[in-house]
Amino acid sequence: MLKKSQTWASLGAVIALGALLAGCSVKQEAPAPAAAATAAPAAASADVPSLEGKTIGIAAKDVVRDFGRLTYQSVQDRVTELGGTVIATQADAKDDKHVANVENLISQKVDAIVVILGDSTTLAPALEKADAAGIPLFTIDHASPHSVNNIGSDNWNIGSTVARTLAEDLRGTGSVLVFNGFYDVVPCQIRYDEFRLVLKNYPDIKIIEPELQDIYEGTIEDAKRKTADAISREGAENINAVWSCWDLPAIGAAQAIDAAGIKTIKTYGVDAEPGALDLIANPDSSYALTVAQQPSLFGKTSAENVARYLGGQQDSVPLSTYLDAVVVDKANVAERRKELGLE
Template sequence: MVIALPAHSEGNASAASNDSAIPSLKGKRIGITAIGTDHYWDLKAYQGAIDEVKRLGGTPIALDAGRNDNRQIAQIQTLIAQKPDAIIEQLGTASVLEPWLQKIRQANIPLFTIDTASPASLNDTTSDNFFIGEQLALKLVNDIHGEGNILVFNGFYGVPVCAIRYDQLKAVLKYYPKVHIIEPELRDVIPNTVQSAYAQVSQLLTKYPKGQIAAIWAAWDVPQVGATQAVDAAHRNEIKTYAVDGSPDVVSLVKDPKSSAAAVVAQQPALIGKTAVDNVARYLAGDRSLPPYTYVPSILVTKDNAAQLQQALGQIAAK
């Protein structure tokens, strides 16, 4: 189900589209390469792209790299050799990917991306992560009344969307001088993200007694699960946790009045994947008016609206 939200940024291609107006992909082969699908967001975006290629009559060549950079590079090489009509690349480490994204273009294969900003990409379908980062940061500082120490997970700055969200947090905190990030910053990892976050936060809750930590921030929501579990287990209800993506388990945590999860910005990953394919279809049909970025709306989930948004996000059945 798609959230009925207007795009807040003008001058960008809207994610809302009339399905009947999308050109057919009959006879077209579309390569899809993803760095991984173990996270809810990644899987939904990946599956959304595959499903839309099929719906439009095309053939998806879908490859999941299992969170291995070298494997994704090998898969990109495989796709280039197969010469599909277009390639869609989803997430990954920008510095590692960029030379290989350039090779896709050098092979005269149209390249589209999902959450990967690259000069080689004809169009990147994503959420407006500048707005997401600002929105989440403002929610955090207002909840803690503009004062207090915060823990920050910053393990994937090489992923552009994570870097943007982190940079927006720092930009907001510049104007809240009584809010301080505890150093060193925490490192989120893959795999075992929840367990690692739980262990790191539990250790710091022992080091910093009640009143010395006000909030915990993460650029995506799997570390938020571990952080929330650690805070709740320690009965530190003065601490609130914040993150981005809106996985069903995290939205449920935010909904729970007893949980320390205060907010998560929910994206629409299936719609992002679908929209990327729709842009490919338009391009292959001759449309050269696509902008560099297509932004799909996101929404801030809080204690006040989580129950309502579970249904709007398609995470629970309509009553």
């Protein structure tokens, strides 16, 4: 069996293939979205071993957004259903606290750790410590060379889909206001890189400089102010779209655009936060599109991969698990909300 360092090096080549990997072994098949995805078995099964006698540490960066909160809760729920004991921590969106929580779980000698989100640079030393301590590490939306398995959406597909939709909506010409404050967060990095890659084929679409820096606390109000300032500085007629790798900055941007009565700027994000869905459902809002991930399925799948790994089924746990994401726009928002239980 390859060491994780060797496997990670191989993954670098795999990643370069991007969307061509739909049938590759690094993609673990998972249930379809909607009702089928939320109906978890009540306990262990032939496919998913018991976690009885095992203690699983969970370290979430925050539970402010629906994505973090639902993922955090679903990992705990599934570990408990499988008979395991949970030690759960969340860091209130503070990187130093997130690192401390992981280190505390290591000191408690848990049987496995699930890490939800986080800055790749800041967290790396703590994750290396977990690996050195022999504690299997599982991550959610945080690819790491020290992780046994990372759960995420296909962010290459998400990034290119949002970018292509934006470019086609602009009919290949225009100027885009971009929020890019979290490039070290792997999903945002991938989505941004895909955005830039797609725009190479749309040379008449320009990114407005300087790019805006979104923040993690007070995100919506901060983005609302920065968007209003950009509109004042550039002129509404010189901005055609707003791009963000997640919904909260896009919500603030849409609020600023809508409050100004501007009808010529469209806003694009990712995550299907309730506030984003409300704006997309409003025909008068500039919010055009988001992509719904499946946070409860993320957590459930991660917990089951922990159980398989600790239950002697290591070969059945892939390095990366990509779950389906769902595009939500003004034409389908009501239908998608119902399908995904987001009403």
